[in-house]
Amino acid sequence: MQFSTAPYSPRTYLPAGIDLTDLKTLEGLYGRLQADLEAAATAAELETWLASYGEVDSAIDQARSERYIAMTCQTDDPEREKAYLHFVEELDPALKPRQFALWQTLVAKPAFEMLPDYYAVFRRSVATAVRLYREQNIPRETATAKLCQSYQKISGAMTVTFDGAEQTLPRMGRIQEETDRARRQAAWEAVAARRLADSEKLEEIFDQLLVLREEIAKEAGFADARAYFFASRERFDYTPDDCLRFHDAIEKQIVPLVREMQAERKAKLGVDTLRPWDLAVDPEARPPLKPFATGDELFEKTDAIFGELDPRLKGFFDVLRQGGLVDLENRKGKAPGGYQANLPEARVPFIFMNAVGMQRDVETLLHEAGHAFHTLAAREQPMNWYRNGIPIEFCEVASMSMELLGAPYMGKFYNEEESKRARRDHLEGIVKFFPWMAIVDGFQHWLYTHPGHSRPERKAAWIALMDRFGGIEDWTGLGDLSEARAYLWHRQLHIFELPFYYVEYGIAQLGALQVWSAAHKDRKAAIDAYLSGLSLGGSKPLPQLFEGAGIAFDFTDKTIAPLIALVREEMAKLG
Structure with missing residues (x-):
């Protein structure tokens, strides 16, 4: 896994050689951002501050993203896991309140409302986050997170005995694609019985979640939880x-x-x-369809699809290969699933997959390529917030469109x-x-x-x-x-x-x-x-x-x- 992580724009605010994994250094950096923000009085000064903040935020986000990518590409390396967990367990919780303090200070500035129209979407988002925040809700949010962990634990522990061995439910799902109907029925019944065995526990968890969410909404001044969640989801x-x-x-x-x-x-x-x-x-x-044998073949044939579709799309896709920004093949030690991650300072995407030679892998690569194209198409947006804070309703248009536009060229595989x-x-x-x-x-x-x-x-x-x-x-x-x-x-x-x-x-x-x-x-x-x-x-x-x-x-x-x-x-x- 080698990819270019050089900043797209030269750093002007961050000191040379700064260690973005050291908590004291980061606390000092946020302290400096807070002081600079407090000193800013005009809209022009706030714009300068937002550029500095964007540089810091991009660099920290990229450091976290690099460690996540490294860990998921090799989960059996304890050093990689340790580096990522250091970020999410020690750095992120310490920085979160400092981040929120910046937003509170920013929203309270008279010049905040005078920022040019370009910042309107950003202003709306930050003002909403500040409006919804209630310190009294922090313990409720913690309790909610713990209940969600319990849900994950119960769901993840579900197994059944089938074919003389203990099977996970995802593995049992594959039996539903087999042609032996009696066997499909037996597998379905085994899974249904297993899920029903824990239905009471899950109902209890959900009852508690409902109460907490209703309390959170009421605390934030909303008539019901639906109104609160519509606001919090912007x-x-x-x-x-x-x-x-x-x-x-x-x-x-x-x-x-x-x-x-x-x-x-x-x-x-x-x-x-x-x-x-x-x-x-x-x-x-x-x-089942067998579209390819290797990750290289998957990449080459997908690249050929983009070549047929549009030279700009092929150009974007080639950036991934040239930058070493893909890891496609399933192998021992890799995390499950697939994702597209951003490296915000370099303004490039990274695609992670576990391709095993199925049609779903082809659709997944087309999908994740759409997200990658979004990252590359938006890289000239001046504001970090707009390069990386794209609403999911539109993010998924980028990816789902590529699945559909690429479909007529399945002849590259079949x-x-x-x-x-x-x-x-x-x-x-x-x-x-x-x-x-x-x-x-x-x-x-x-x-x-x-x-x-x-x-x-x-x-x-x-x-x-x-x-x-x-x-x-x-x-x-x-x-x-x-x-x-x-x-x-x-x-x-x-x-x-x-x-x-x-x-x-x-x-x-x-x-x-x-x-x-x-x-x-x-x-x-x-x-x-x-x-x-x-x-x-x-x-x-x-x-x-x-x-x-x-x-x-x-x-x-x-x-x-x-x-x-x-x-x-x-x-x-x-x-």
Whole structure:
């Protein structure tokens, strides 16, 4: 793992040779920033201070990011782990209150409101953070974090005995793709029983989380927890009612398509009734796709896709290779999963993956490349905050668009039939996501606007949403295991750990589908607009970021209906 970490712009505020891992040094640095801020009186002086702060923040963020990358690339190296944990356990907690003190001082400055329009989005974010802060909520937030850890611990410890050995639930999930139906059913039942065994513990944890979150919201002066979380997630540009209308549009435009897809699946499988264990297997009993053998092959063929799409995208992708900014192959000692991390001072991205030769790996690299393109397209934004503080609703447009724009070039990996299969599976996955998102988001709207509700009421609310947005699969005749449907939400970590954080992905997916739709008419114009929007970073409110990319910030029937019509048309072509 070798990559260039040289600052994109020369340092002017930080002393040469400064050790960004030494707490005393960092405390001194924050003390200097605080003193300089207190001395700043005019908008021009605040701009100078913000540039200095941005330099410090970028350098510290990069030092943390470098250590995270190093640790995840080799988890069996105790020195790497120690270096990263030093940052998150010792440095970050000590710097957090100092950081907040800077924001309080900044917001209190009369000149803060006189900063030029360029700083409007930043001003709004910082003012909101200061407005929501209550010292009395710190113990509640600590208690919340501990309960979330308990949820993780219980979920992570779930295993079942299957095939004569102890199996994790993710490993059991793979059995759902096998063609032996009786075996899929046995695996599904084993997992459902295991999850139900801990349902009481998880309900207890969630009861406590609800009370704490309601207290936090009340302490901060909000009528309910939903209003608090919309403010804390900086949802300045859409409302709870907008989300509920989004759910209505999904019910009308997308749920019928999902149910049609399931009816087609049932017919292809040749079963009388579609069951929960029939939803992941290939309906034509084909073996999994095998797109590549090595990480190098994955990179080269993806690079060729970008070469076909646009020379600017290929140029960005080549930056990753030349800078040693990718680690793609699965190997012993690597952390699981995948991510795109920023190195904010160098203004470059890093892509981490665990590719094992599956179609999902191809989609993941296209996705993470989209995030990387965002980092590179926005690198000329003067303000660090705007280069790295981009709303998730727009960040994911960058990545999801690349999955869709790259799909027509799957021939780099497959023959024609395989390519069609990969593309259709991808579109089906997008379609199926929307109703699940509406269930998860709708459930949280209900949870946080019904304080003091009982567990039976909560269960009924979830089942009503499953009935409204769910598929045609049959859950009857399962005995005690039929209860599994009522507790499916226990597996969705966002509901426990990240309240109201999920609808963003639905909003972004609509944006990505619009980029894809535009590319059907004029690919170059669509990519021009896409890159133009990405270059804005987080410098504009969400509607203007979408507009900058040539797409509408709208999640009503008006936007959804033509997109789903195009998806139907494409799926029909792909067979």
